[in-house]
Amino acid sequence: MRCIPWIALAAAVTAGCAGPGAGPEVACPAIGYLTGISLTIPQPAGISRATLDACWRGQCVTREVVLGPDTTSVASPCTGGPDSACAASMVPTGGLRGFAEVPGLPAEPVRVTVRFDDGKPHTADITPAYSEPHGAACGKVGPQAQLVAGPDHELRAA
Template identity: 45%
Template sequence: MRRLPVFVFLLATLTACGQSSGSGEGKQCPAMALMEGISLDVPPEAVAGISRASMELCWGGKCVTEAVELFPASKSEDQGCTSDEPDGVCSAQAVPTGGKYGSVPVQGLPFTPVKTTVTFDDGKPHVLDVTPVLAYPAGEECGGGVPVAKLVVLPGGEVRQQR
């Protein structure tokens, strides 16, 4: 099954939150959702020898093992604006970084430590306890919070949770 390569899904519509902004109007919240799960970032300085990954996640007496589909990472490079006016058009271009990223959707991910084993091409297991945190796609006032965790591969191949 193909996994979606993005951690945040953005929809083009806006919805109003019930939070007052002081002007009598509700705060405008983008219709976004976060994927409940664990993401993996392999920066360019750590990517050598890594073309595939898997994660085994264990908590509450059960374990799940998932392949992590790795995608080329990119960053946005500012391409400037047509003017400084509020209705001016600005653009950016995606530029490859040389790194990779992937994510594993996990329904029912707890906010307690999850024994996580990450394995790359060399078959060496990297075991760590990962504690998911509550994250909101557009701020707590807009709702939609889910448990997430981000793992990062260090240049020596070690895996750490990024907080």
């Protein structure tokens, strides 16, 4: 089989172009993935904004965490037979959620300090990690970490 390298369409990529002994081709999504730290605040009484400082290896970066309503999915009942369509809807949890993009964030210990509206520092040590959201064949992305703020605004890794 002759492979034409200048055709970039996914439909043109076949296992026949992989060469002898190669495994099947895997289609990996071309979706961006941000490196950073997410923050969830289940009980946000008195919180409307947050600033995050992340420090590692003697350097620190400060980022605003844009907070928005936290949601969860709720399944709708399925009706009909095995070919029927089911659905889910997103409903607010009453909490807040945000993400701070932190370029250069390492997959090693990082000290994070978050300041909410009152300006008081709340600190936690975390270790961001790489993930393979599209499977091992598509490679690692990240790193990312997740923080949760408790009732007294104390931070913990999620």
